[in-house]
Amino acid sequence: MTSSTTSAATPQGVRARQAAMRLCALARTDELDAALAALDAPADVADLRRPETGLVMTRGRIGGDGRPFNAGEATVTRAAVRLPTGEAGFAYHLGRDAVRARKAAILDALFQARPDAVEVALAPVADRVAAERAREARQVAATKVDFFTMVRGED
Amino acid sequence: MYVAVKGGEAAIDNAHALLADARRGDRSVPEIGTDQIAEQLALAVDRVMTEGSLYDRELAALAIKQARGDLIEAIFLLRAFRTTLPRFGYCEALDTGAMRVRRRISATYKDLPGGQVLGPTFDYTHRLVDFALAAGVEPPPAPEAALDAAREEDAARMPRVTDLLAGEDLIERESADADAPVADLTRAPLGFPASRDLRLQALTRGDEGFLLALGYSTQRGYGKNHPFVGEVRIGTVEVGFVPEELGFEVPLGEMLVTECQMVNQFKGSAEVPPQFTRGYGLAFGQNERKAMAMSLVDRALRAGELDEERRNPAQDEEFVLSHADNVQATGFVEHLKLPHYVDFQAELHLVRGMRAEIAVRRAASAQGESTQDESASETKEAAE
Structure with a gap:
């Protein structure tokens, strides 16, 4: 991925930022710590908004593909920070972990200036998630069934 | 109509302390962790999240622990918790x-x-x-x-x-x-x-x-x-x-x-x-x-x-x-188990009144019947 060549405002830039946000949302706190350490993240990060937990209403679709309906709420924690160099970063995560959300917001802010470096720093998360998904897929694949319809003996 | 009561604070506090003690159970048995509930009683957690209408595994696991495994009580706890939080908005529909x-x-x-x-x-x-x-x-x-x-x-x-x-x-x-x-x-x-x-x-x-x-x-x-x-x-x-x-x-x-x-x-x-x-x-x-x-x-x-x-x-x-x-x-x-003393006293008064009325009516009609009986026997006697 060479997102440094694309501006953050382009659709490609937004997709790259979403991909980094997705990894942050799937990452554990210690993984975010490792990424921040690898990026030599500044210590004096200002809160644009203190981390806050609230609700979002999730939606399904009637029949899976029809009109939306409200399925139920989920807890979400958000954080917004500004780096000393001026970049703002945001995070919205399922759950109530304010510390994790703030770390992710710092990574999002760093992504504004150094997208390639952040992608590299988050690569271990991507690898771990991919490995876990592949393992789950192999376990699920082992439960694949072929049903045979028996011929009824009534002619 | 429900009329409130007051008092009973000490008994309520002690009952809640007893609840906490019963929830913990035998101290020689290790206490259950919410992570154990989330991992090993996962389907109970799923039900509490669904009917509590709040997706949060850790919170649902904690609610199950607090409710001593009473899932409807745990669902109630989740519903109460959500009222304390601001709503950020609506999600995109799940695909x-x-x-x-x-x-x-x-x-x-x-x-x-x-x-x-x-x-x-x-x-x-x-x-x-x-x-x-x-x-x-x-x-x-x-x-x-x-x-x-x-x-x-x-x-x-x-x-x-x-x-x-x-x-x-x-x-x-x-x-x-x-x-x-x-x-x-x-x-x-x-x-x-x-x-x-x-x-x-x-x-x-x-x-x-x-x-x-x-x-x-x-x-x-x-x-x-x-x-x-x-x-x-x-x-x-x-x-x-x-x-x-x-x-x-x-x-x-x-x-x-x-x-x-x-x-x-x-x-x-x-x-x-x-x-x-x-x-x-x-x-x-x-x-x-x-x-x-x-x-x-x-x-x-x-x-x-x-x-x-x-x-x-x-x-x-x-x-x-x-x-x-x-x-x-x-x-x-x-809510039927909460004190309904005034309510019930009113009903009691009503039922007593109704019974008294019936007793009076019965007495009156018994009096009438006995008068009739007497007059009937008098007639009979007279006929003899």
């Missing part, structure tokens, strides 16, 4: 077509594209109590199948079963009318007639047992509509949300959900030729019984729209939706 499936079965097609995977299921177990679990025997690692190219392709391509029949127009299609406002019963009270989106919201958080019984009633003839499980799928989907300050969709993380597509026979109406109709069920976590029961009840509640006779409980939306919420139901049933 269950893009689900990473952990389980996917169909009772209508054995060879559906993408294949059927059983996943972690109780189906086909013998329901024999497994004493190895009591002995703490570690299970062997789950078998794995190599992911060849064909299998990976299968996993990536999981069309809904309903799409297969839709090609021939044999099954009704849903319209994705994006502009229509979406009803939200956490913002406006339930009103009738209820739109299908509102009904589905109420059913999703509705009591599993109540919906199970209603769904069962339709199968036994109280609103029969010949259901088939078109598909049940369980798996993870990404949740997306567009924050105002960013203006693009942010991936919030992933949720485990269960979806059921029920396919039902339909004889057709004046406007629509005979075709299959659909009932839909969705639940947080792995919650197959709930999703299936919900899809049966969703279909039954469409009776009016499909010109079917509405004669049965499962087809009566006011009956179903007004009684599906177990927090409301338990609140009203359980």
